[in-house]
Amino acid sequence: MAADADLESLPGVGPATAQKLRENGYESFQSLAVAGPGELANSADIGENTASDIVNAARQEADIGDFETGTDVLERRERIGKLSWLVDDVDDLLGGGVETQSITEVYGEFGSGKSQITHQLAVNVQLPTEVGGLRGCAVFIDSEDTFRPERIEDMVRGLPEEALEATIEDRGLEGSPDDEDTMEELVADFLEKIHVAKAFNSNHQILLAEKAQDVASKQEETEWPVRVVAVDSLTAHFRAEYVGRGQLAERQQKLNKHIHDLMRIGDLYNTAMIVTNQVASNPDAFFGDPTQPIGGNILGHSSTFRMYLRKSKANKRIVKLVDAPNLADGEAVIRIEGEGLKPE
Numbered sequence: 001m002a003a004d005a006d007l008e009s010l011p012g013v014g015p016a017t018a019q020k021l022r023e024n025g026y027e028s029f030q031s032l033a034v035a036g037p038g039e040l041a042n043s044a045d046i047g048e049n050t051a052s053d054i055v056n057a058a059r060q061e062a063d064i065g066d067f068e069t070g071t072d073v074l075e076r077r078e079r080i081g082k083l084s085w086l087v088d089d090v091d092d093l094l095g096g097g098v099e100t101q102s103i104t105e106v107y108g109e110f111g112s113g114k115s116q117i118t119h120q121l122a123v124n125v126q127l128p129t130e131v132g133g134l135r136g137c138a139v140f141i142d143s144e145d146t147f148r149p150e151r152i153e154d155m156v157r158g159l160p161e162e163a164l165e166a167t168i169e170d171r172g173l174e175g176s177p178d179d180e181d182t183m184e185e186l187v188a189d190f191l192e193k194i195h196v197a198k199a200f201n202s203n204h205q206i207l208l209a210e211k212a213q214d215v216a217s218k219q220e221e222t223e224w225p226v227r228v229v230a231v232d233s234l235t236a237h238f239r240a241e242y243v244g245r246g247q248l249a250e251r252q253q254k255l256n257k258h259i260h261d262l263m264r265i266g267d268l269y270n271t272a273m274i275v276t277n278q279v280a281s282n283p284d285a286f287f288g289d290p291t292q293p294i295g296g297n298i299l300g301h302s303s304t305f306r307m308y309l310r311k312s313k314a315n316k317r318i319v320k321l322v323d324a325p326n327l328a329d330g331e332a333v334i335r336i337e338g339e340g341l342k343p344e
Ligand SMILES: Nc1ncnc2c1ncn2[C@@H]1O[C@H](COP(=O)(O)OP(=O)(O)O)[C@@H](O)[C@H]1O
Pocket: 108, 109, 110, 111, 112, 113, 114, 115, 116, 117, 154, 315, 336, 337, 338, 339
């Protein structure tokens, strides 16, 4: 596992330095490979030259991926699945639903419904494919302490009748959606299939993405492979920790590595990646345009869907597809109900 990397095999790293590195969140070759030598020298009390040697050696060791044939790429693309929002207008906008092997970014201001969407997709993904799911489990990386099992329960109970009946049968449970015992069992089973971890800071979040790959690898052998990884929010920690222009480059470098890790899980395990991002709501904010996600188009170079969420009247929200490969831009309206996301 990445977190158990033998740091002491790196030049100039003895037990004391290895411990300091780990304490500062450098637990893998990958995290060291993307570190700046200056930053490393400071946090581990070593000289810049040693730090530089460590970074270079870690780059040799880190798993940076491999080439594959066009045939492999084609086979992989044929496996792409579509995860339904259970809101037809949004699914249509997306050409069928949220794609696996892609990152979908949902951005919008506070309260626009980003966390509700990640919860709903962690539910929907578990449904059989004939009712819009991918019959898989979910990984939820929670950086804002917003994951609520109670909301999952509301959303499971709020699923359309047809979806409930299908998933009850699929899980081999007795009874129907009208039986309270069945529903309790069903809710418990949905919760059991969501793997949640709280990210305490950006380095921790990066490590959790590596760990998510381990979970995906383990689940792949089971009946319930990971089919969605939600990161809510992708950017909050990075934004809070790297303030000011001087740290922008470093922040972007870290974020890029993190996004790359997520992309890799998507590719390797046929998983949909859904990440949330805030827009600047404060006109004085460093990133001026209030309709732009924090950090600009951070995902610009990934194969990606981007959706902008806007508040409308009461519980209505406007979902706008901003730019997506091979799809026309467009809008749809959803409502956020007690029972989850619903059509207009
Ligand atoms: N139990 C609920 N019943 C109805 N609406 C809810 C419920 N929980 C949250 N909401 C709605 O979701 C909104 C918050 O959405 P949220 O996903 O937390 O926003 P964001 O993550 O974009 O900040 C609230 O303003 C509220 O309208």
